[in-house]
Amino acid sequence: xxxxxxxxxxxxxxxxxxxxxxxxxxxxxxxxxxxxxxxxxxxxxxxxxxxxxxxxxxxxxxxxxxxxxxxxxxxxxxxxxxxxxxxxxxxxxxxxxxxxxxxxxxxxxxxxxxxxxxxxxxxxxxxxxxxxxxxxxxxxxxxxxxxxxxxxxxxxxxxxxxxxxxxxxxxxxxxxxxxxxxxxxxxxxxxxxxxxxxxxxxxxxxxxxxxxxxxxxxxxxxxxxxxxxxxxxxxxxxxxxxxxxxxxxxxxxxxxxxxxxxxxxxxxxxxxxxxxxxxxxxxxxxxxxxxxxxxxxxxxxxxxxxxxxxxxxxxxxxxxxxxxxxxxxxxxxxxxxxxxxxxxxxxxxxxxxxxxxxxxxxxxxxxxxxxxxxxxxxxxxxxxxxxxxxxxxxxxxxxx
Amino acid sequence: xxxxxxxxxxxxxxxxxxxxxxxxxxxxxxxxxxxxxxxxxxxxxxxxxxxxxxxxxxxxxxxxxxxxxxxxxxxxxxxxxxxxxxxxxxxxxxxxxxxxxxxxxxxxxxxxxxxxxxxxxxxxxxxxxxxxxxxxxxxxxxxxxxxxxxxxxxxxxxxxxxxxxxxxxxxxxxxxxxxxxxxxxxxxxxxxxxxxxxxxxxxxxxxxxxxxxxxxxxxxxxxxxxxxxxxxxxxxxxxxxxxxxxxxxxxxxxxxxxxxxxxxxxxxxxxxxxxxxxxxxxxxxxxxxxxxxxxxxxxxxxxxxxxxxxxxxxxxxxxxxxxxxxxxxxxxxxxxxxxxxxxxxxxxxxxxxxxxxxxxxxxxxxxxxxxxxxxxxxxxxxxxxxxxxxxxxxxxxxxx
Numbered sequence: 001x002x003x004x005x006x007x008x009x010x011x012x013x014x015x016x017x018x019x020x021x022x023x024x025x026x027x028x029x030x031x032x033x034x035x036x037x038x039x040x041x042x043x044x045x046x047x048x049x050x051x052x053x054x055x056x057x058x059x060x061x062x063x064x065x066x067x068x069x070x071x072x073x074x075x076x077x078x079x080x081x082x083x084x085x086x087x088x089x090x091x092x093x094x095x096x097x098x099x100x101x102x103x104x105x106x107x108x109x110x111x112x113x114x115x116x117x118x119x120x121x122x123x124x125x126x127x128x129x130x131x132x133x134x135x136x137x138x139x140x141x142x143x144x145x146x147x148x149x150x151x152x153x154x155x156x157x158x159x160x161x162x163x164x165x166x167x168x169x170x171x172x173x174x175x176x177x178x179x180x181x182x183x184x185x186x187x188x189x190x191x192x193x194x195x196x197x198x199x200x201x202x203x204x205x206x207x208x209x210x211x212x213x214x215x216x217x218x219x220x221x222x223x224x225x226x227x228x229x230x231x232x233x234x235x236x237x238x239x240x241x242x243x244x245x246x247x248x249x250x251x252x253x254x255x256x257x258x259x260x261x262x263x264x265x266x267x268x269x270x271x272x273x274x275x276x277x278x279x280x281x282x283x284x285x286x287x288x289x290x291x292x293x294x295x296x297x298x299x300x301x302x303x304x305x306x307x308x309x310x311x312x313x314x315x316x317x318x319x320x321x322x323x324x325x326x327x328x329x330x331x332x333x334x335x336x337x338x339x340x341x342x343x344x345x346x347x348x349x350x351x352x353x354x355x356x357x358x359x360x361x362x363x364x365x366x367x368x369x370x371x372x373x374x375x376x377x378x379x380x381x382x383x384x385x386x387x388x389x390x391x392x393x394x395x396x397x398x399x400x
Numbered sequence: 401x402x403x404x405x406x407x408x409x410x411x412x413x414x415x416x417x418x419x420x421x422x423x424x425x426x427x428x429x430x431x432x433x434x435x436x437x438x439x440x441x442x443x444x445x446x447x448x449x450x451x452x453x454x455x456x457x458x459x460x461x462x463x464x465x466x467x468x469x470x471x472x473x474x475x476x477x478x479x480x481x482x483x484x485x486x487x488x489x490x491x492x493x494x495x496x497x498x499x500x501x502x503x504x505x506x507x508x509x510x511x512x513x514x515x516x517x518x519x520x521x522x523x524x525x526x527x528x529x530x531x532x533x534x535x536x537x538x539x540x541x542x543x544x545x546x547x548x549x550x551x552x553x554x555x556x557x558x559x560x561x562x563x564x565x566x567x568x569x570x571x572x573x574x575x576x577x578x579x580x581x582x583x584x585x586x587x588x589x590x591x592x593x594x595x596x597x598x599x600x601x602x603x604x605x606x607x608x609x610x611x612x613x614x615x616x617x618x619x620x621x622x623x624x625x626x627x628x629x630x631x632x633x634x635x636x637x638x639x640x641x642x643x644x645x646x647x648x649x650x651x652x653x654x655x656x657x658x659x660x661x662x663x664x665x666x667x668x669x670x671x672x673x674x675x676x677x678x679x680x681x682x683x684x685x686x687x688x689x690x691x692x693x694x695x696x697x698x699x700x701x702x703x704x705x706x707x708x709x710x711x712x713x714x715x716x717x718x719x720x721x722x723x724x725x726x727x728x729x730x731x732x733x734x735x736x737x738x739x740x741x742x743x744x745x746x747x748x749x750x751x752x753x754x755x756x757x758x759x760x761x762x763x764x765x766x767x768x769x770x771x772x773x774x775x776x777x778x779x780x781x782x783x784x785x786x787x788x789x790x791x792x793x794x795x796x797x798x799x800x
Contacts, residue, residue, distance in 0.1 A: 017452060017453070019453060021445070021446070021449055021451065021453070021454075024445070024446035024448070024449050024454075025444055025445060025446035025449075025654065026444065027440070027441040027442075027444040028440040028441045028444065029441075030441065033440050033441060040427070040428040040433050040623060041427045041428045041429075041430065041433060042427075044425055044426065044427040044428065045421070045424070045425060045735065046421070046424035046425035046618075046624070048424070049421055049424050049425075049735070049737060050723060050726040050727060050730065050737070050738075051421065051726065051729070051730040051734075051735035051736065051737075052417060052730055052733075052735060053417070053419060053421070053735050054421075054424075054735070082483075083482075083483030083484075083487070083625065083653065083656070084483075084653040084654055084656075085653075085654075086641060086642075086643040086644070086652045086653035086654070087483070087641055087653055089643065090640075090641050090642060090643070090652075098529065102529055116643065117642075117643045117644055117652070118642070118643030118644070118652060118653075119643075121642040121643050121652070122642045122643070124642075125638075125639075125642050129498065129502055129638065216654070218446075218654060223440060223656070223658060224446070224654045224655065224656050224657060224658075225483065225625060225626070225654075225655075225656025225658075225659055226625070238525075238529065239525075240490075240640065241486060241487055241490050242486075242490060242517075242518070242521040242522045242524075242525050243486040243489065243490070243516065243517045243518030243519075243521050243522065244486070244517055244518070252486045252490075252517070252518060252521070253483065253484040253485075253486035253487055253518075254425065254484055254485075254486070254616070254618060254624045254625075255624065255625075256483070256484075256623070256624050256625025257624060258623060258624075258625075259625055323450060326450040326451065327450060329451070330450065330451040330452055333452075334451075335445065335449070335451035335452060335453050335454070336451065337449060337450070337451075338450075
């Protein structure tokens, strides 16, 4: 085993960039790209047309929908392809909220303190501009929601519950099935942002007891710019993108055939390799977590110690400012993150970390290392040499 | 010159599929695909991150935004990348309408009788579900809007005017600059759906006097699944997709870097070859139109005879039903359309054709032939042999 020797003045001497930001985005898998390629310049017809070119596209679209539906354990027509996880979350929340409000069912939404901005900012806009109200159920110190809190938050005018499947910043996996049972008893649709779970966890919508589920392709080796929303049959949705009758009238716009083909291929691949790959990732991740805690005893694991995504290690480190740490890791050839990529660069502590009871000053020292298919044990060893050295140097330079 | 000999029983004997549905979608140009390729598996970082991988993506995004802005004659920050033309239209209309309504400016929208469904269905939803009102200004027999009608339609509570640049079904180009002058005098934002114009007409937003302009990549040899909305600085927009602060807070969601790079490349290429390619297309198209009218004297050109898209020929043909005609042309290896791809298969006559005064029965016989970069004069000759034979056969078989 050849380990790169880190220097503090530049990239790891091996020259290899170590990418530990798979929760932000993944490279497109070569086999996924291969599946997509014929749909750029060879089968390029608009699937809505009536001719040979259109049919080739329409057939690929149908086939992809069936493949995805099989993995989700749903009907093909319950799958709505979108342009990203954010769009899926927006369509689920705004779509259900507006439809329910206009049916006179109410304007109250329940969510958790541990959601992605695609959920929180969408509910916030509904509250600020469209007369909705929300109840944000708390999370415990591990970022976990208590289903009993969801139950208590339900009001007669509650029209939607939206709880993340696995958190992007701290990796904690929520007890969705239990929450779903409560939601179903009361006849309230349950949406889950499963963007971070896609590729790693069980996505069967009946196992999860969910009525709406968002996924994003680029979290599981499909490209950025494609996602999907599962919408259980019978759930009323006011479309948020209107025009042609695409996606069963729920999402207008010419379908992104190459990416949809890629998403289906990538989801199938992830599903097929899930159990072996998860095992490998957990082994690497646990070694990373244990070693970081051994060498940096002040560093604190964030998120649940066991109920967490298999590839996800997250910490808060006293005495360092996350963005400065990331820049130094980058200089050493290590790509890491502080939390949500959508929130990077912000000087504010993360709402999610604050909700978990982490003090604001400490929350500014968040570090997220998310492993992926290319991650080797050599990569982890390099990080374990570089990270403590960088942290100690920064702590000395800039005492907070 | 080798011309394929058509037979009524199958594909043209040359075996070549003649694709005349470029208004529905275009193949991705090889140079566009080449520009996109590095951003799938090599530079795959999320542009929001703080590391080398993220920077490569962010730089490509910035560069693409600058290239596009130069063509539109606007500032880079006035460009919002979206997932398609439909999303752009939706964001423009819903975004401006909600922002204006909430600022107490009113709830009245002006549009024309010659718009794409992405516009008409979005305004319809605002009227049906959110208390807005619309005035639909008429079009003349060529599908042309009279700016004086727009002026007359303006009310004190008018908050948006949305007029298509060039119609998808009949190719007519609207007098946008004159309409824009009227809008500007009254301080009302003018949006244009320029999806069909992209790649063929001048897109300079100051020449056009527009405040919002929608484009879709796959109409000019970029892929399906990417578009943009120009939003003039100072135009208030309530975002329709909320989450991270992407696109200046106007459109959340991880950016589709490969496609955005492709869109910029494709727009630049289309701009560079526009004058020579348009000349070539006009020559082919005019020959097609004149010959169809000579061989099928009952066929009527739809849309303006001269103020029309250079690649666009559209007709109504008495005695044939469009979908049947398309299926027969397809059997002969010719890919054509009846009108909007988003409306194909519908048994209803097109609203646009009805608004132009075409009788419903006649409107059901719509045929759209849209040429493109691969179209040769041999293709046109083949169509000119096949089409009259097919029409005569169908007219004899199914007198309407």
